[in-house]
Structure formats: C-alpha cells, structure tokens
Amino acid sequence: MTGTDDTVLLRTEGRAAYVTLNRPQALNALTHPMVSRIDEALRAWENDPRVEVVVLTGAGERGLCAGGDIWAIHDDARDGDGSASAAFWRDEYRLNARIARYPKPYVAVMDGVVMGGGVGVSAHGDVRVVTERSRIAMPETGIGFVPDVGGTYLLARAPGELGTHLALTGTQAVADDALLCGLADHHVPSAALPDLLRDLADTPVWDAVARYAREAPPGELALHRPWIDYCYAADTVEEIVDRLHGFGDDAASLAAKTLLAKSPTALKVTLAALRRARRLGPLERVLDQEYRVSLACLTAPDLVEGVRAQIIDKDRNPRWSPPTLGDVTDADVARFFAPLGDRELGLAAPDTTEEVPS
Numbered sequence: 001m002t003g004t005d006d007t008v009l010l011r012t013e014g015r016a017a018y019v020t021l022n023r024p025q026a027l028n029a030l031t032h033p034m035v036s037r038i039d040e041a042l043r044a045w046e047n048d049p050r051v052e053v054v055v056l057t058g059a060g061e062r063g064l065c066a067g068g069d070i071w072a073i074h075d076d077a078r079d080g081d082g083s084a085s086a087a088f089w090r091d092e093y094r095l096n097a098r099i100a101r102y103p104k105p106y107v108a109v110m111d112g113v114v115m116g117g118g119v120g121v122s123a124h125g126d127v128r129v130v131t132e133r134s135r136i137a138m139p140e141t142g143i144g145f146v147p148d149v150g151g152t153y154l155l156a157r158a159p160g161e162l163g164t165h166l167a168l169t170g171t172q173a174v175a176d177d178a179l180l181c182g183l184a185d186h187h188v189p190s191a192a193l194p195d196l197l198r199d200l201a202d203t204p205v206w207d208a209v210a211r212y213a214r215e216a217p218p219g220e221l222a223l224h225r226p227w228i229d230y231c232y233a234a235d236t237v238e239e240i241v242d243r244l245h246g247f248g249d250d251a252a253s254l255a256a257k258t259l260l261a262k263s264p265t266a267l268k269v270t271l272a273a274l275r276r277a278r279r280l281g282p283l284e285r286v287l288d289q290e291y292r293v294s295l296a297c298l299t300a301p302d303l304v305e306g307v308r309a310q311i312i313d314k315d316r317n318p319r320w321s322p323p324t325l326g327d328v329t330d331a332d333v334a335r336f337f338a339p340l341g342d343r344e345l346g347l348a349a350p351d352t353t354e355e356v357p358s
Contacts, residue, residue: 008037009059014201015052017045021121024060030117031069032088038121039095046103053105053205055197056122063135064109067116068092070143073298074307082298089148089294090345092117093287096150097347100124100283105205109197110134110178111190120149123183124283127205130175131190132217136183139170143310144263144302144320146270146293146336153286156277158182161232162221167270168237169258176219187216227252237267238325263302263318264325269293269336276337284347289337291345296336 009020019038021028045051058064068088076085099106099121108122109129114136122128123136130136138147138155147155147167155163158181166173166181178184188196192212199208221228231243231252237259244256259267273293277286297303301321309318322328 005033005037007031008034008041010037010041012051015050016201017041017048017051017054018197019054019056020059021057021065022059024058024062026069027062027066027113028058028060028064028118029066029069030092030121031072032084032091035088035092035095039091039098042095042098042102051104053107053200054102055107055109055200056125057109057197058112058118061112063112063118063133064114064122065116065118066113067118068149070307070311074304074312077298078304082295085298086295086343089291092120092149093291093345094347096120096124097284097287100150102126107200107205107209109193110136110184111193115139116147116151117149119151119154119183123154124150127186127209128178128184129186129188129193129196129209130178130184130216131188131193132175133190134175134178134184135172136174136178137170137172138167141168141262141266141270142170142306144266144300144304144306144318145297146266146273146290148290148294150283150287150290152270152273152277152290153280153283154183155181156274156286160225160229162225162228164232164271164274165221165224165228165255167274168232168240168262168267169255170262171255171258173221174219175216177221179216180219180221186213188212189214224249224251231255237264237271240271241325263306263320264322264328265300265302265320265332266297266306267325268328268333272333272337282348284349288345288348292338292340293336295340295343296338300336 009022073085106125107127108125111131112133138151155167175187196212227247227249234240241256244252
C-alpha cells in the first residue's frame with residue numbers, strides 16, 4: 001500500500017489486519033486521504049489469503065471518530081466550488097458501501113465518540129462493538145446538514161421511530177441504545193478491549209467477541225418508546241413538534257426544544273430522506289440519494305452558517321435561512337433530491353434508480 005501518511009495506521013498480525021484512525025488531536029475526523037488509504041487497504045486485504053478479519057479502531061482516549069473534516073467542507077462551501085467536498089463524499093460513500101459488502105469479517109470497535117463519518121466506517125460492518133464509553137450520534141441537523149454515510153439507511157431501519165428521533169435531534173446513543181437501534185451488535189467493557197484486539201489475531205471472530213461480551217448498562221431510549229413512536233410518526237416536522245409539546249412528558253418537551261434550535265431546512269430534508277430511505281431498498285440506493293442531498297447542502301446557506309455558529313465562532317446562535325419550519329416549502333425540500341445527471345454517485349444498478357416519491 002502506497003503513501004507515508006500516518007493519519008491511518010495499518011498493520012497485520014496473525015490472521016487479522018488492523019486499521020487505526022490516527023488523528024487523535026482532531027478526534028480522528030476523516031479526511032479525504034484517510035478515506036482513500038482505508039479503501040486501498042481493504043481492496044488489498046480482500047484478496048490476501050493471510051488476512052481473515054479486518055479490525056477498525058481509533059487512536060487516543062476520546063473515541064473512534066468524530067466525523068468528517070467539517071472545516072474543509074465549510075471552507076469549500078463558502079469559498080470554493082464544492083468540487084473538493086463532492087470528491088470526498090464520492091469516495092467516502094463508496095467506502096461505506098465497500099465496508100457493508102466486505103467479504104471478510106469487519107470488526108469495528110466503537111469506543112468513545114462515534115459521530116457522522118465515524119458511523120459510516122463502523123456501523124456498516126459485520127461485528128460492531130460498543131463499550132460503556134460509547135456515544136454514537138448523527139448530529140448533522142445542528143450544523144445545517146443532513147445525516148449521510150448511510151446514516152439515513154441505518155436509522156430508517158431502527159425499531160419504531162427511534163431512528164427518526166436520533167436523526168432529527170442528534171441525540172447521542174449509549175451502548176444499550178445503539179444495540180436497541182441496530183447500530184451495534186455487542187457490548188464489551190472498555191477495559192477488555194486490549195485483550196479482545198489481541199485475541200482477534202489468532203482466534204475466530206465470534207469466539208473472541210463472545211469471550212468478552214457482557215450485558216450493556218441500561219440506556220434511555222427503551223423507556224422513551226411511548227412518546228418517541230407516537231410523536232415522530234407524524235407526517236411533518238411541525239406536527240412532530242406539536243406532538244412532543246403536547247405529550248406531557250419532560251423528555252418529549254426537551255426534544256421539541258432541541259428540534260426548534262436545529263436548521264429548519266435540515267430537519268425537513270432529513271425527515272423526507274428517512275421516509276424515502278425506508279422505501280429505497282439496498283444501501284447503495286440510499287447512498288445515491290444521500291449524495292444528491294449532500295451536494296445540495298453545499299449550495300444552501302445553512303451549512304456554512306451552522307458550522308460557523310457551532311464549530312468556528314462557537315456563539316451557538318446560528319441564523320438559519322429560512323428561519324422557521326413554516327418558511328420551508330415542499331419545493332425547497334424537493335430541490336435536495338433533484339437528479340444530478342452525469343454527476344450521480346451511481347452506486348445502485350441502473351435498473352434500480354427510479355425516483356421514489358417523497
């Protein structure tokens with residue numbers, strides 16, 4: 001494998017190949033070169049008979065991966081022509097699809113923070129391990145963006161309306177919540193991770209994981225299912241907010257307050273993307289849809305403004321445009337799903353790319 005970039009560390013030991021995201025100072029946020037290096041490694045190991053399992057971890061103490069390099073995307077949207085972000089997403093989403101279809105066991109250690117692009121390189125794997133430190137989220141609506149990297153595919157398939165709640169609010173899921181939502185498979189105490197990683201080099205995957213898996217500490221989402229499933233089943237974001245306000249539960253009221261602080265456009269596009277994802281079928285079709293939505297976000301004002309307010313200036317006071325849910329029209333939402341012509345991602349087979357009505 002070529003290159004000397006140390007932001008992704010690769011090694012093999014015994015029957016296992018290990019990928020370590022290595023930007024701990026940036027919570028291992030993904031850059032385009034990192035995506036390319038992981039993809040190159042997976043392609044090489046796919047045909048290497050010495051490699052029987054691939055294991056993904058993150059360097060540092062804080063987590064696996066905080067997402068994509070949002071600073072670079074912000075600068076490209078504000079000052080560039082969007083081509084750098086488009087190229088990054090094209091390769092990133094193709095990597096997500098490769099992970100989902102990988103012919104060898106792919107073990108993702110989702111310890112600590114796992115957000116955005118971090119979900120994309122982990123939650124599509126075969127064996128997804130969470131710990132008591134795990135905090136898994138798709139917080140895109142808070143920066144005027146929409147869950148991507150196959151996030152709408154994963155969350156659309158969560159039980160009831162749990163995925164809708166996570167997608168719209170950006171709520172962090174702990175280990176038990178992630179297991180409930182289908183974002184993870186096993187809970188392993190963080191103290192046991194070094195032993196698990198060592199054993200994967202010479203022990204069959206399922207035997208190694210079973211040796212260290214334990215019951216996860218209780219989460220919260222299961223307790224909130226009554227109001228989550230009722231409120232988020234509404235047809236519009238406005239009705240969801242009304243139901244949350246009127247349900248008579250403090251947690252539901254807090255969710256309504258949380259939603260009203262997010263980008264109105266991102267909320268409506270996210271709800272539409274989730275509902276469409278439920279009907280689209282395979283991951284590749286959903287990634288194709290997400291690519292359309294992501295490119296549209298580059299030309300909408302809320303992404304630049306959201307990143308400015310939440311990450312750059314940190315004044316936590318974004319000026320969304322349009323400013324309210326009622327100001328976002330159906331036509332505004334539909335624009336995010338418009339076909340791209342020869343710029344389509346094109347992961348799905350040509351005969352499965354027909355339009356799905358919103």
